[in-house]
Amino acid sequence: MDFVNYLVVGSGPSGVAAARKLQGKGVCIVDVGVQAESDFSYDSFRDSLSVGDLSALLGSRWEFLGNLVTPNRLHSKLRSPGVSYVASGNRFNVRDSSGEVVNQGAGSHALGGMSNAWGAQLLRYTDNDLASVGGWPITAADLNPYYAELEQHIGIAGKADDMHGFLGECERLLPPVPIVSAASELLDRYNRKRHKLGVKLGRARLAVLTEGYRGYESHKFGESEFFSTEQRGIYTARRTLNEMLESGLVNYKSGLEVVGYHENEGFVEVSLRDRGRGGELRTVRARHVLLGCGTVQTARLILLNNGAVGRKLPFLDHPPTLFPLFIPSKFGMPLPSSSYPIQLTATLDQGGARDMISIYYPGALLWSDLLGDMPIPMGSALRLLPKLLGGMLVGQVWEPSKGSPNNRIYLTKSGSIQVDYPDREPYERLKSVLREFRLLGAYSHPRLAQIAPPGWGFHYAGCTPMRVHPREFETHTDGRLWNSKRVRVIDGSVLPTLPAKNHSLTLMANAARIAQEVLICGY
Amino acid sequence: MAMEVMGLGFDQDSISREVVYLHACLFGLPPNERLILEYCRAHHEISDLRGFDSAQVRSVELIVEMSLDAVGIEPWLRRSGRRHPLTSKLLLLSYLKECLGDGREYDRNFTRESFVYLRIAFQLILAFARLTRGLYQKKRYGLR
Numbered sequence: 001m002d003f004v005n006y007l008v009v010g011s012g013p014s015g016v017a018a019a020r021k022l023q024g025k026g027v028c029i030v031d032v033g034v035q036a037e038s039d040f041s042y043d044s045f046r047d048s049l050s051v052g053d054l055s056a057l058l059g060s061r062w063e064f065l066g067n068l069v070t071p072n073r074l075h076s077k078l079r080s081p082g083v084s085y086v087a088s089g090n091r092f093n094v095r096d097s098s099g100e101v102v103n104q105g106a107g108s109h110a111l112g113g114m115s116n117a118w119g120a121q122l123l124r125y126t127d128n129d130l131a132s133v134g135g136w137p138i139t140a141a142d143l144n145p146y147y148a149e150l151e152q153h154i155g156i157a158g159k160a161d162d163m164h165g166f167l168g169e170c171e172r173l174l175p176p177v178p179i180v181s182a183a184s185e186l187l188d189r190y191n192r193k194r195h196k197l198g199v200k201l202g203r204a205r206l207a208v209l210t211e212g213y214r215g216y217e218s219h220k221f222g223e224s225e226f227f228s229t230e231q232r233g234i235y236t237a238r239r240t241l242n243e244m245l246e247s248g249l250v251n252y253k254s255g256l257e258v259v260g261y262h263e264n265e266g267f268v269e270v271s272l273r274d275r276g277r278g279g280e281l282r283t284v285r286a287r288h289v290l291l292g293c294g295t296v297q298t299a300r301l302i303l304l305n306n307g308a309v310g311r312k313l314p315f316l317d318h319p320p321t322l323f324p325l326f327i328p329s330k331f332g333m334p335l336p337s338s339s340y341p342i343q344l345t346a347t348l349d350q351g352g353a354r355d356m357i358s359i360y361y362p363g364a365l366l367w368s369d370l371l372g373d374m375p376i377p378m379g380s381a382l383r384l385l386p387k388l389l390g391g392m393l394v395g396q397v398w399e400p401s402k403g404s405p406n407n408r409i410y411l412t413k414s415g416s417i418q419v420d421y422p423d424r425e426p427y428e429r430l431k432s433v434l435r436e437f438r439l440l441g442a443y444s445h446p447r448l449a450q451i452a453p454p455g456w457g458f459h460y461a462g463c464t465p466m467r468v469h470p471r472e473f474e475t476h477t478d479g480r481l482w483n484s485k486r487v488r489v490i491d492g493s494v495l496p497t498l499p500a501k502n503h504s505l506t507l508m509a510n511a512a513r514i515a516q517e518v519l520i521c522g523y
Numbered sequence: 524m525a526m527e528v529m530g531l532g533f534d535q536d537s538i539s540r541e542v543v544y545l546h547a548c549l550f551g552l553p554p555n556e557r558l559i560l561e562y563c564r565a566h567h568e569i570s571d572l573r574g575f576d577s578a579q580v581r582s583v584e585l586i587v588e589m590s591l592d593a594v595g596i597e598p599w600l601r602r603s604g605r606r607h608p609l610t611s612k613l614l615l616l617s618y619l620k621e622c623l624g625d626g627r628e629y630d631r632n633f634t635r636e637s638f639v640y641l642r643i644a645f646q647l648i649l650a651f652a653r654l655t656r657g658l659y660q661k662k663r664y665g666l667r
Contacts (some may be wrong), residue, residue: 069571071606332636379549
C-alpha cells in the first residue's frame, strides 16, 4: 500500500459513508480496528441473569463496576467488557468551571467507531433545525440526497406520526420498534389530548431492523445492548464496511494509527504507526486524505500536525438532562421480556424551542444500577422497584448547542487532549416539559432530574467548523482544511453548531457529500 | 478531609463478618458461600475499594460491630462525588446478588400484584421509618 487515490482515516460512520461514495475508485480505509475481546454469549440479558453468569455481566476484572465508588466515571453504556472496547482511543479529561475534572472520555479506535455503542437514532436535520442554531454554510437541501441514500442503505424504523416533521422526512420507514406498556399508555393519552398539549410525542426513529431488510435479519430485542455490540439488526458502520469488503470495491487496513501527514504538490504523505509491528512507522501516499477519526481524535491529529500545543479550538457537546417519569396506572405491571431502550421521542412545541426528548425504558438495566439514585434505603428501593418499573420511563433532553467561547479543546504539552467546558447551563425548560408530561399522567419533579456532565453525551462536534471563508483551524464547505488542498475532515468536527437532534446521520450524510466533492474536484 | 489509603491486604475475617452483616441488613438472611467469596475477591481486586477516608471506614466498622441499621443509615451518608464506603459496599452486595441470580428481590418474572398502591404506600412508610431510625443512629454514634 504505497499509494492510494483516497485514504479514509477511520472506519466509523463518517469514514464508511465517505468510502462508500469512493468505492471502486482506489479508496483505502485505515483504522486501528480494535474489536471486542470477549462477547456476551447470551441471546438475552435475562438468560444471563437466570444462569447467574457473574463474569459475563460484571466482567472477569470487575469492569462493569467502574462506577462503584466514583459515579459517572464511566458512561453507563461503556462499562461492560463486551462494549468498553469501543472507547479504546485517545483519552481526554473534561473540566468544569471550577477546573475540576467532571468527566473522562475517550475517542474510539474500534472497528466501526462509536456506532458500536450508539442508540441508533438516525435523524435528518431540517432547515428549521439549522436555523435554530445558525452558523451552517450549507442547507438541509445540500444534505437531503445523501440522507435519502443512507436511509435506504441502512433501513430505518419509525412512524409517520406527529413527530415526523420534527424528525425529518424519511421516504420509507420500517415498522416502529415495539414499545412497553407504559410508553404505549403515554402515547394513547397523547393521541387523545394532543391538540391541547404543548408537546409533540411519537415513535422513535431508529436504525433497528424490525423486519428482514436487504438480506439482514431483524433485531431480537434481547435487552443486551449494554453488554454486547454484536446486535443483529442494529445498524453499525461495521455492516457497511463488511459489505464494501465483500464487494471488493474498497481496501481496508487495520492496526494502523495515523500520526501525521505532510502535503506536497500532487499528494499527501501520511505517517502511520503500525500496531501489528510493534509501532513501526510506515508511510503511505494518497491523492486525497479524508480524516474521520472522530471529532476529538481528528482535532488532536490536526493540532499535533500543526505543532499547536495549547491552541484552543471550539468544542460542542450535547450534555443531556435526565429525569424519571412515573405512570401510576402502570405500577405493578409485569415487565416485558423483550424491549429496546429508546421508546418514544418528543419535542416541546412552544416558543420555537426545538429540544429533543428521548424517552427510555429503564427496566432492562441491572436494578442495582438504580439503587444509588433512589433517595430511600436500598432495601426499600429493591422492594419498590418491581412495583414501579412497569410504570417507569426516563426522559433524556437534548438541547441545541451553539457553542460558547469558553468551551474549548486543546492539546497539552504531553500530547494529550484537554477539554475545558465551564459553560453548562441548567436546562431552563425543564418545568415546562414536566408540566406537559403531567398532563399525560406521567409524573416527575425537577429535583429528580440529573444534568449529565459535559462529555457524557458523545455528540462531540465543532472543533474545525465548516465556513464559507475558513480561518485558521477551520474547514471549507467541501471539507478541506483551511490551509490544504488535499486533506479534508469528514466527521463531526466540521459541524459548526448542533441542533438538539442526534448528529449521527448528519455526519454520515455530510461525509458522503464531502466525498462527492472530492470526486468532482478535478485533481 | 485527607484521604488515607488502607493497606493493600484486607483482613479476610473482618470482610467476611462485614458481608454477612450487611447482607442480613439488606436481605434479611445470611449470604451463601459463593457470595461471601466474591465479595472478598472484589475487595482484593477493585482498587477503588481501598482508598476510602479512614473516618468513613471506621463508621462502617462501627455499624457492623454495634449491629446498627446499615441500610437505614446509608442514605444519610451519601454524598456527591466519591461515594461513601457504606454506599459502595451495599451496592457491591446488590450487584453480586443480582448477577449471581441469587435473590428473589431481583425476580423479573413476576405476575401482576393486587393492591399495588397499598403495597407501595406500605413500603414507603417502612422506608420512612428506616430512614428515621438511620438518622437517629447516625447522630447517636457520630457516624461520618
